[in-house]
Structures are given as C-alpha cells and as structure tokens.
Amino acid sequence: MDIPSQALLAVHTVTALSDRMASAELSGELRFLTVSEKMVQFAADSSVVSLEGELLTDHFFEFVGSESFLAEIVAGHEALFHIRDVNHVTDEGEIQYYDFLIFPLRPGESDAGLLFVIDDQTENSLLKQELTQERNELRLIQAELSRTNAKLQRLDILKSRFLSIAAHDMRTPLSLIGGYADFLVENQGIDSEIRNKFLRIIREQNGWLNRLIHDMLDLNRLENETLEIELYAGDLRKPVQMVTNALAPALEMKKLDMTVTLPDEPVYMKLHSGRIEQVLYNLVSNSLKFIDNDGHLTFSVSVEGDIGILEFGDNGRGMYPEEVANLFKLYYQAEGEAKSKGLGLGLFIVKTMVEAHHGTIVAESEYGHGTTFIMRFPLIHN
C-alpha cells in the first residue's frame, strides 16, 4: 500500500517480534524506532522531547486497547488501521484534524514492523466541520419546526373544541335570560317575589356571561402579550369579601354552604382587586362542576411570615393525580364525572393571574375528598 503523498510525518514503529507473531499474538512491545522530529508535537505529553524507544500507547492513546489488531497488521493479516479526523488542539487553541494511519512494514518477516503516518486533514476537515455544523443546525431547526407544527395542530383542534363549547356555554345563559325576560315582559302584574327571583337569575346569568367573555378577552390578550395588570397596595381580605358577599344568594339557591375565615388585621400586598376576584370566581365556577347539592365551599386568608395565604376549597368529588398535574394547562378539561364541560380556560387564567401577583398556586386533591387551592403571595409592610 502506498503512503499518501501528502503525508506530513512518517515514522517506523517496530516491534520486538517473537516467533508467535505469525499467529498474531503480540508478545513484544510496540516501541518507536525511528521518529521524525515533527511527530513529537502529536504526543499526548507535550513535554516529551524524543519518542525514540518509547511505547506507542504511552504517547498515542488512540491505540490503547487496539494492540491485538496492530499485531494482526504486523503479521500481515490486516492491511491498515485508520483513525480519521483526530482532533488536535494547538497551544493557540485552534483545532487541527489529523488522520492516523498504520501500515504493515515487511509483514511476517523477522524485522516486521509498522509504519505510522499522520496525515494532516485540517483544511478539508475544517470545511467538513462547517458543513456538518450547518447540516446539524438545519436538522435541529427541522425537528423544532415539526414539534411546533404538531403543537399548532393540537392547539387548532383544542381551539375548535373550545369554540364549540364556548358557543354552547353562552347559549344556555342567553336562553335563560331571554326566557325570563320574555316572561317578565308578558306578565307585568306578576307577584313581586317571583319577579325578584327571576331578576336575580337574569343578573346571575348575566354575571356568568360577563366573566366568560372577560376570560376569553384575557386569553386573547395573553396570547398577544398585551395583558397589563397594574398592582397597587391593597388588603387581600377585600376581594374575598366582595366575592363571598356576591356569591351568598346564588349559593343559597343552589343549597350550597360556605365558610369564610378572614384575619382581623388587614393583609397588605400588591394586588389588583378585580383580578383576585376573577381568580376566586373562576375557582368557584370550576368547583361547581364537581360539587353536589348540599356541598360546602371554604374561603380563608391567613399570614405566615411575609407570605399571605389565600385558600379556597370544596368537598366535591376531588381529582385523580393526573388531573391535578394537568389542571392549569390551557384548554385542559377533567374527563369523566364533571356535571358540565368547561372551556379549559378558567384555571389557566387563575394561574396566570396569581403569577401576575408574583404568587404561586397549588392544588391539593384526592379523589372522593374534595379539592383545595392554595395561593401564596408576597406581603408588603406598611
């Protein structure tokens, strides 16, 4: 076999052969015999001055573990050992690339040995590196694009489902509002107690529609990154009082019980009262899907050091661990026994709003034992 004409360096490496070499068992050692001056710079130990007489594998780790294959080459059973593009970093930090080639020299004879050639491939391999880099980066972009594409397709399906449920959810309160309004117009002399009852239902359904539309608008703003929430110093108890007072009549009509526990002292934090109310309405709305008549809701505010804790709980059917894990994801809907399908929007907005208050939210739930949402917010002093 010819030695490549562009060979940069060449050196004989001759083994002390034994009679058993023909069977390709290396009983001798591969030591350098004749070494070109430049070969030294490729040795693993940069302080080495001369390689002559040194063991090949002490200075070129590339051949560690391959001694028996080298013996096969010495014996003439193998023609070549080729390690491509061995990276070599210069003192200046530049990468150079070399091919290591080992050829048989007078194979099978008593003075058989090896010819070790180091072939400079830097120019070609730098180009190859650039091409590989570009190819790999393109492949990564391609993989990212397919991931995004799959995600978009999934979102598209979810959005279609969302629109269909939203239309359905809006139709129900609109029908109720329309029905009761028609009845009141056509029966103007109706008993005032009944009239008030119907008006409360209309107001309640209108409130529900309003909140739904707000949530949808918020989602749109979140997607366009245009939702801005201005926080100001306020008492966390206030929005809780607002919501629980407003909910009391409706809960009573549904035969649901409610416990509210608030501290005597104000709990000051940076907040947007309307958004905290939205959080609570959405949590209540979610609970109502899983709670039976005679169910129980709890609201509480407490303080632990510099943290204000807002808890909301119910004694509904609770959730399975996999439901809890996905609870705050956009468009996620718990499967199974919910009394009505939601949009998968409310709890996503809850989490977003809590985080906009620099807070955290966790859900603790066990199937059959209700659910408690625990929100923690940083407090401010004075």
Added chain:
Amino acid sequence: MLGDFSVGKTSLIRRFVEGRFDDKYLSTIGVKISRKQVERPEHQINLLIWDLAGGDNHANKLSGYLRGAAGALIVCDLTRDTTVYAFEHYSQQLRKFNESAPIVMAANKYDLSDQRQISDESLQKIADKLRADLLYTSAKTGQNVIEAFDLLADAVSK
C-alpha cells in the same frame, strides 16, 4: 462517548473533565480524546474518553474508533425522541468489537423537563434490552454527570 448529533456528548465530557458548561453548540468532527483519572480507595482508573462525532453512523468509519473501546456511554437528548434510536445502533456497533463491553445510557438534558419527549418506560425498556445502566443527566446543571462516568469506569475496570 456515542450518540446522535447535538445530544450533549462533548458537553458531558467538558463537565466531567473540566467542571464547566458552555451553551454554544459546536459539532464535533472525528474524535477528540480526553483523559481523566478516577480515584478509587485502592487504585486509580485512567479513563481515556473518546468523544465521537454524532450522527456519523457509517460502520466503516466507526470501526477505527470503536476497535479499542472498553465500554461506552451512549447519550440521548430527552427533548428529541429520535435520538433514542442511537442506543441500539451504537451498542450493536460497539459489541461487534467487544461483546461484553459495558454500556451506560445517559438520558441527557434532564433540566429541560418542560420539553421532554421520551418517557421513563421507553428508556428503561431499552436499558433492560441492552443490559445497560440508565442515568438521567444534565451537562448544564451537572446532575449525574460524575455518577455516569464513575459507573462506566467501575464497569470497565472490573
């Protein structure tokens, strides 16, 4: 060190040998050899770590690199599901030269948990099939990096 391109092989070695991490991605061409001594109570293990180009699957090219290998750390990227195919491919190539070569599987980029695409079950199934140890690693945070190399060092020095 084996695995598909951009799974973090070079980063894992850099973390293990130099104790640092660099976010920049630079494709490896050919092979870069690093050395690291692993201390044991009664002896030292000299690890010669071959950092091989990822995605370079030609058996002919690989033979020069794998011929002297005592064992392998095969790496996948938890955020790219296609990178798990490397486990079977490279373990087959490696065991052509060394039938009993120990293999440690590193499921890398564990820190990117929100982008994860490969399940624990599928990884464990491959690990059982290849008789390999499986570790979840992160070159970025250093999680399980020393442990993965230690595991391999102990296995090859047995």
